[in-house]
Amino acid sequence: MAWLHTWVGLWFSWLLFAVFLTGSLAVFSEPITHWMTPEHQQAEALAAQKESVPVDRARRLELAVDYMARNHSGATMWEIWPVDRFHGNGLTAYWFDKSGEYADAELDPVTGAELDDHHEAEARATQGGTHFVDFHYTLHDAGLGLWIVAFASMAMLVALISGVVTHKRIFKDFFTFRARKGQRSWLDAHNAVAVLTLPFQFMIAYTGIVISSAILMPAPVAATYGADPQARGQFLAELSGEDRPARSGVAQAMPTLEPIVARGEQLIGQAARAIVINNPEDSSMRIGVYGWNEDSDEAHNISATTGMAEFSASGELLRLRPPGGVNGGAPSLTFQVMSSLHMVKFGGLAMKWLYFICGLAGAAMMGTGALLFMVKRRTKHGGEFGSATARVYRLIEGLNVAALAGLAIACIGYFWANRLLPVALENRALWELRCFFLIWALTLAHAWLCSPRRAWISQLALLSALCLLLPVLSLVTLGDHPVAQIARGDWESAGVELTAVAFGVLSAWAALLLWRRPASAPARRNPRSNAEAAA
Known part of the structure; x- marks a missing residue:
């Protein structure tokens, strides 16, 4: 176990240090992006002025539906954000284009005309905090990089378990720190940060693997759903409880959305964030009203899902999901909670700081382990690599x-x-x-x-x-x-x-x-x- 802990820990410590350091920064990816786009100040000032003007949501919904009917009538899904907090309180429409890709357009909330890309202050192009998010779990390569990080996460679990077995006095040593004692000091520091955040380290490594399980462990999905390229999509649809009927081919006019949206808000207890229309302008049409998660919701729900109420074109309630709930039952809820635990989608700012500090402690655990390896061998070594040692x-x-x-x-x-x-x-x-x-x-x-x-x-x-x-x-x-x-x-x-x-x-x-x-x-x-x- 000592050999396993030493060498598995060493060869993966550098990568895991990078994963933990960039993952800690990824906790605050939104503030980092905010800092890296300083032109946001003018846009936010304009947004503050717009917020003082009452929003006629019914009119905005009509404008968005008219725009989508004129320009994207063949799309299988329309999504309307009548009050988009991320775009200065503007009006935004989304849809699936002919290739199945997600497309969007920002609309003028007064006229419904599509706005060009330069209607706001010119902002510098940057990945912002997303760089740290992508790097910490894919190394900017969603294929090979994801697998490399996954193997490193498994190695981390091996190193954690073998470390606990190896250090019989690990909890006692946690309360002992001998400064300026060379190798002993590095070992004390390594033990202290490891024991202090041990539950967090296990959780973050395990959930990081689980949320990518459909890619990392494809055999069960292939055995159940087949090896067809669309099999994984069917699996994910069932896991999330997605219930999207096929188009009937019978045309049906779009209903007035405002009464449906207002009723959906009452049922879920949240302000409407997005209105998703599956199979628009078809008799099989379904209208989903999705809410905004407020700070109070994040404080009480580990699952980051918002409230959702789904209606038929006639206004009949088909499905209702409370904030923090899921549609796919226990498997879907388990997956959602695992995802929220890893991505700290709950607990607000205090929990983000806790994750940030624990993440840095994890990086310190990797770093002190790598340094301890060399401190032990700086004065003597056993010639493990012969003349090349x-x-x-x-x-x-x-x-x-x-x-x-x-x-x-x-x-x-x-x-x-x-x-x-x-x-x-x-x-x-x-x-x-x-x-x-x-x-x-x-x-x-x-x-x-x-x-x-x-x-x-x-x-x-x-x-x-x-x-x-x-x-x-x-x-x-x-x-x-x-x-x-x-x-x-x-x-x-x-x-x-x-x-x-x-x-x-x-x-x-x-x-x-x-x-x-x-x-x-x-x-x-x-x-x-x-x-x-x-x-």
Whole structure:
């Protein structure tokens, strides 16, 4: 078990550290996106002005239905957001195009005319916080990347279980921390962060695998539904309780939507977010009224589903789903709860901060484990790789620096690229990603070109400087700063920059401690291991 914990933990620790660090940042993907699109301020000011004007929802619904009937009468689904909070209180329509892809159009809430892409202030192209979401579970590759992260998650479960078995005094050691004791201190730190967040680590690894189970474990689906390409779609439809009848071919006029929407709001106890019309302009038409999840709903329901009331074209109630409920029974509810647990779709801001801190603790667990491996072998090793042992350990030292400090530098460098790249740059969002990976690659090259001690000090100092100077960068490029952000109530932007400053202070402290500490002795072969090998 000790061997299993050591080597499985080591070879996957670098990837798992990246998954946990970017996953922790993904918890606040919306505030990060908000910060990375500073042009939002003008759009939000316009939205605030629009909110003061009473909304004639019935008129908006009529305009949207007229637009869809004129332009997309053959679509199998219409979706109308009469009051779109994400687009400045505007009117938005969605549909499935001929290729089955999701398409949308933003409409003028007064005339119903389609608005072009430039009716708002020109915003910089960026993936924002979505970059961290996609990277932490697919490595930006929904095929191979998803499988790699899944194998790493399974390795994490193996390392957690073998770690608990190996450390018989793990809970007792949690209350003991011996500072400045070299290997003992690293082991105490590793045990402390592991035990403190052990339930969270098990939960986050297990649910991460479960929510991708249809892809990772296709055999049961294929055995039950067949190997047809549409089989997985049928499985997911049944899992979610989707009940979409076939078109009858008998034309039927669209009913007036406002009375149906008002009744749906009363039944679910939520304001209407979206009206979904399956098989529009057909006698089999079904009209679903979906609600908005408010903060109170997120505080009380682990499942992130909103309320839903579905009606026939005549206004007859067909299905009703309360907020937090599901239509597919226990399997669907289980899957939804697993998804909400992993993606922290409940509990509000306090729960997001708890996940953020626990995620960072998980990253610290991976990082201290990788460092502990080298600390144990820095003064002696058993010649595990023969004559290449020293070179292998030098390679691991470099990977440690780049995987831990280097990734953090790449993350903050991604923020710097957002401010420094020209707004009108072609493929700008792609260039931000290129900057992220280029910076990460440069930290790896630096870690192998310098001695490990110098690489750690240099990269921690650079990380500290980039984090501490992020508010200065915003001031120089935009004339914005945390004081002004707090004054206008923009806590999302202020939170991003103040959190960066906090990480900068911690990085500077770590670099200073390492700089003051004397260099370790070079690694030497363990005589006992030599004797055992000779025997």
